[in-house]
Amino acid sequence: MSEGVKIIAVNRKARHDFTIDETYECGIVLMGTEIKSVREGKISFPDAWAEVKNGEIWLNSFRIAENPFSSIFNHDPDRKKKLLLHKDEIKRIARRVEEKGYTLIPLSFYFKNGKVKVELGLCKGKKAFDKRADIRERDIQREVSREFREKLH
Template identity: 60%
Template sequence: MGENVKIIAQNKKARFNYFIEESYECGLELEGTEVKSVKAGNVSFADSFAEIINGEVWMRNFHISEYKFSSVFNHDPDRKKRLLLHKEEIKRLQRKVDEKGFTLVPLDFYLKNGRVKLTLGVCKGKKLYDKRETIKQRDLDRDMARDFRKDLS
């Protein structure tokens, strides 16, 4: 990602449940108190997804809690949020999503140079046997790293 990046949240469940074909960095169109709440880390996007409507990408099921220090105005925590992408990227995403089995899933949520950014993945769902293979590979990697540390000491 680079410098001046503060990761707010990562969607580890998405990395387990999906194969990630491509990823895009995009901005979010947020209201005033949403930005403050995001910087405080009050976000939840475990079951969120993106959809393309009339040439715009919208994030659904993306919860940003109300800002607790706001006295007058507060935002709707569950409103759909527009993602900021170039038109060519949106067209490319539309072609991918039209293929069978692809969906748009948020992967990482972070601040980059003071701006709220999101990594959007073009993903394909894993089958149960794929998930088992992922768990098996992770266990093998962990055992190999443990054996390597023993050899060094």
């Protein structure tokens, strides 16, 4: 992430459960009361996913809490949100999603120059043995760095 970026939320579970092949930065279409709730960090997306429909990408299972200070014109917290990408990117993503096992998962939400952005990952599910291998590799790396620090002192 570069300058002018403020991270709202990160989906750490996605990096554990999926192998991420590509990432895309997307804009997201929000209503006025939704952006107020996002600024307050009142979002939830543990099982969120995106799909390609009619040449557009839609984010599902992404919940933005209602703003309690808003009037009767509040938003529906569970509505599908449209993601903004270039047409050629959408076509490329649609071809990859049609392949077996690929899913679109939101990896993080952040503000970039005052606009809400979504980091969307083209992911493939990990098997249980893949997860164990990643944990084993992380533990080995931790041991190596610990030994290296001890030798410096």
